[in-house]
Each structure stands twice: as C-alpha cells, then as structure tokens.
Amino acid sequence: MRWLLAYLFVSGALYFIVTHFPLGPVRTVPPSMFDAWTPILPATVPLYLSYLLVMPVLVWLGRKRDWLLPAFFAGALAAIACLVSHLFWPTAIVWPVAGSGWLAWLHRIDSPLAALPSGHVALPVAISVLLAMLRERSAWFFAAWSALLMLAVLTTGQHLFYDAACGAAVGVLAGTATAVLLRMRVDLRSMAMILVEWLCIVVTLRVALAAGDWRLYPLAFAIIATRQHALFILYHDAAHYHLSRHRRSNDFLINLAIGVPGTVPIEFYRPLHLAHHRHVGTALDPERRFLYQDQPWRFRPLDTIALARQLLGDASMLNTLRTMRAYRKAGGQFVRPTGPLLAAAIAWGAIVAMLACLCSAQTLALLAALWFGPLFTTGVLLQKIRSFAEHSGGPDVTPGWGDWTYSWRVGWLGRLFIWPYHINFHLQHHRNPNTAWHALPSEVRAGDRMLPSSGLPALLWSGARRKPCASRGNRAP
Template identity: 30%
Template structure:
C-alpha cells in the first residue's frame, strides 16, 4: 500500500523562511467563519429585499455553502484555531452540520486522501479518474447538479440506503460515469453518505433556520435562499472544485509537486466558484498543515524555487474545464 510521495519543508526553505507558514492564528479562522455566515446573511437579505436579485443571491449563498465545506476542511487539518476544542466546534457545528456533513466522519476520510493522494488507495481517486470526458458528458453532469438531481441523490436516496445499512443498495443508486462504467463517482457519493450519518443534526439545525425565517415573516426565504442554493449551485461548484483539484494532472501519482492543481482564480471566480483560497490546491497537498489564508504567500514562495516550475497551474476555471473535456491526442488517434 504505497503512500503518496512527500517532500519536507526543509528541502525547500530555511527554518526562518518556513516559520511563518507553521504558525496558527487565534482569530483568522473564526473570522473566516464569521465572514462566511455574514456573506450568506447579506445575500439572503438582498434576495428578500429585491426579489428579482434572487438568482444572484442563490449563486452567492451556494458558493458560501461550499465555503463552509472548505472551512470544515480547514478544521479537519486543525487550522481554524490554535485551540483544538474551538477548532472542532467551529468546524463541526458552524460549518459541517448546516450543510449536512460531519467533521468527525470527514477528517479520517480526508487525511486518508492526503496519505494516498492519487494512489489506488486514495478514496478521492474516483472523483478525478473518469476525466477527461466528452463535453456532452460534462454538460449532463452540470445539468444534473443545477436541476437538483445530484442533491436528491445525495441527500435523499443515498442517505436512506446508508441508514438501512444496505451497501449493495447504495452502490446500485450511484450512477456510473460516462467514461468508466460502474465507477461510483459522478454525484459525490461520499458527501451523501456523510449526510446520512449526520442526518439528525442537519435536520435539527435546518429546522431551527426555518423557524427563524418563519418568525421573521419570510418563511419562503429558507426554501428559496438556503435550500435551493444547496440543491443547485452548491453541487455544481463542488463538482467544478473536484475537477480542478486533481483531474487530468499528469504525473500526479509519482511527483509530490504534481499531486494536485492550482488554479489562478480572478475575483469573479473567487466570488462564485472558489472561496477561501481553495484554488491553491497544489500548495495545500505539498504542505497540508499550512492554513488556507497563507496559501497565496506559499504559492509565491514556491515559485521562486526551480521545483515550483513542476507544479500544475491553470490560468482559470474555464481552462480547467477545457482540459477536462479534451482527450489526449494519442487516445483520440487510437479511438479513431
């Protein structure tokens, strides 16, 4: 069972250069959680105040729901707070539970992904292995996300199967990918099974949110401005994130510098696709305990070293999706 290739910070940085990347902030993580919920609250208020802006609010809220997942991911690495109890409280109750996840379930799964990144034992390998796919296949996937089909499978069918303890039934519910038959990857099955394990906290927190909206006299806003983004925009940007992080990166199983992709995101992409520096994924895989808000600085530092030139860096998410739907020339010729 080979582990993913690793590199020690000392191979690239002097101790005094690496020291700033090791430190944990007492306030940065909690402020990011506050920021995420603040953006959600403002987007919801905007949709209530100006109903014709509800589509914009849906995109903002859905992206910040992904932001909550990203901050849960930070908590899984112990990066939200130097106080581990506060780290886990914030990561679980304020980030994971509202979107139907569980920090306790996510952490061992995700650390296994880091240990075996792009190896056969990587539990996330199924998310990148089917790519590249045809443009038509990707369109179908994104349509399933935006029409709520992925959400229904994640949050209803698979959790029900998981709660019944029927692995065979859960496997039958997972659609095979278009390029690799019988591969259970398309609709983020892992997230759905986590939801199944944490369904009661999710329902209780969301019932509380519905009650709060109702007491404010805008019960409909819970469905239009919280549940609808979770059922549409959130699955779509989660899929795009998964594609961008690992799909179609040559040499990712052999070279620590190519275990993942970094995507240069402009302000619009950061607002609607990639919040909280999630686009710096190659840096994260090299040094997974560096907090997310330090990844841009780490990116610049790495690219002053010759080794940094080996890293996979895309110019934007449109470029990533183009690569994910373009067959290698050799493969295309063989198919012809």
C-alpha cells in the same frame, strides 16, 4: 491595511443601506427622563465625528502589536452586530431640537435612522473591553474615548440614552466573545472570514425577503451558492484543525458555521478527506471510490455530451445521490453524534425555533428554498468543478505536469466562484496540510508549476482549445 479598507467598505455600505433604505417598519425610540435632562451641545459634533477615526487609530497604534488583530476583530464584530440589528429591526429617533449651525450640517449628512443600538458606542467599548481583558495599557485610552463618544451621541441628539446603553451592552458582549475565542485558541482570521461570509448571506436573504420580487431570487440564489462554497473551503481548512488548536472547539465552531446547516458534519468529512490526502490519485482515494462513482468523469477531458451529463448531474443532485449510494455500498457508516456536533445541532435548533416564532410559514419556506436550493444544486456544481481542477489527469495526461495535484493562477473572478481562500494553491496544501489557508502563498516554491485559470475549460472539455498548461514561478498570483 487591507483589513481596514475592507472593514470601512463593508460597514460603510451597510450603514448607507440601513440609514437610507430601511427594510421593514421603522420603530421610533421614545426619549427617557435622562434624555430630557441631557443638554444639546453643538460644539460636541466634532467629537461625535471622531468615531470615524477609531479603527484607523487602532490600526496605527497596534501596527506592531500582537493585540491588533483581536482588538480589530472585537470592534468590527460589535459594529457589524449593530448594523445587522438595523437591517432586521429598523429604529429611528426624533431629533430633540431643530438643527442650526453644526447640528444642521450633521442632520444633513446623517440620519435619525439606525438608532438602537448605537454603533458609535458599541465599537469603542468592544475594543476597550478586549484590551482590558488582555491587560493592555491602551485599554485606558479607548475606554476614555468610549466615554466621550457616549456623551457626544447624547449631546448632539443623534442617539438617546437607551440607544447608548444598548450599544455599550453590545460592545461588552463583542469584547467578551472575542476574549473567549482567544481562550479557545481560535484563528481569528478564519473566524472573521466565516462571519463575513455569513454576513453576505444574511444581507442577501434580508434584501430578497424585503423586496419580495421573484426576479431577484435567481441573483440571491447565485450569491448564496458562492458564499456557501466559500464557507466549505474554510470548513476544509477546519478538517485539518486550522480553525482552532483546541479540537473540540474547532469542531463545534465549524459545525455551527456550516457543518450542520450544510448537512455535512465535520466528523463525517474528516476521515474521508484525510484518506484522500494519504491515497491521492490511487484506487484507495475516496474521490475515486465515491465522489465520481457511476459518473462520466474519469479524470480526463470529456466530450460535449458527457460533460453536459456530468455537470447537469452535479447541479440536479443526481450525482450526489450516486456518491451516497457508492459510499453505502462500500460499507460506509454515517457519523455518530459527538459532543461538538450535538452542541452545534442544538444551537441551530434554537435558531430555527426562533425563526419559526418570528416568521410566517411563507417566509420560512422561502428561507429554506434560498438556503437549501443553492446548497444542493449550484453549490454542489461549484465544489465539483473545483474538485476536477484540483486532481485531474495525473502524470503524463496534462502536458508538462508530473503530479496528481494541481495549483492554479487565478484572478478575482476565479477567487470569487471557484478558488476562494487560496484553495488554488492545492499542490502546496497537499505538500504541507499543516499550513492554514492564509499562509498557503508562502508555501509556493521556485519551480512550482501553476496552471492558468483560462486553461480550466480544456481540462474539462475535450473540444476546448488547449493553451500552455503550466508556468513556473515563486510568486503568488
């Protein structure tokens, strides 16, 4: 149910934007000869509106079936692909007749914008294609619904033949792509969250570019930094092969998602991270050897000046350069290209080449600033604060704590900025690294200590007032 509510909120918000605030010149889709032959039937308006029930009905029918998650993923992927297309390439139709009765009411609540491709067609087609590939009998039901919606979008005049055809193509591609991900043994929960984070970044970039107002850039900067940080939490999960059980697929997908654009290939990070798991808190821990080298932080609260130096160094790339220098001095080697890394790099090369063809030099410079600026400054700071929180103090330093690895009770602000995707259950993650992020709450045992997020300042700053540090319990916050 939470996935359904999240989908309805996100898709509804995006649909409102693309149908009320086009972010570029609107292109009118011309009618074809098929549209000239299509009758307008006001009585099909209820059928057109039945689109709103597709996802709720899918959830109800599949509530106890294994196919629900992949079918839901396919439908959401198709709908979001259409909405992103409308963000970048706004289109509209000219209504073939003046509305009256049912049509007049529909014209008042709906818009001729967001025409090409038709999401009304793409979503049910994607579901029916995926279910057909899984050989589920429910495919016939959704295929029939898809056909009726294809007719309804035409007979209400809300879409043209070309809109419906392109929507069907998007649906086929989304359903097929989902089937391919299943064949690659991809965890669709993780893949969905990667796509959601990228959707947030893409929408932020599009709005910032369309507005062209420098006063909005700091907000865009902050949003992108938090979403990059969230992507790196999913990247951390993929370091343990939780994105896909097929290892080459796992590494290709996570390098494509953030490893290559984030300038840290998973092949470089994984050996260091696995060594961190083996040697946490010891002199062999890579975090002690490299991450905090020549910096004020020594796993103890800092005074005001030292903490300011630490945080400013993290936000200005100085500490990143110190980490890289320490790694090289220790004889560390940067990663050799692998097949998954090369494939992801080629894919990003194609994306950058396409952007270079479509965008001006000024737009490219702004895109680069809005991506790499947060990545190397605010994003580094967020990741460092989280790292402080995960492995601070150690035994006998934080009162009542007997381990190097901490877990936290957090609220929605903590999840948004510091601890997305259950990374606050870090003690549980170290105890069982084979558990994916979405199952970590089930790893909490009776008696596991949880630090309150309000105690984070005292963990960092010696001048903060100490609060009760740990509580016990077996409930996820």
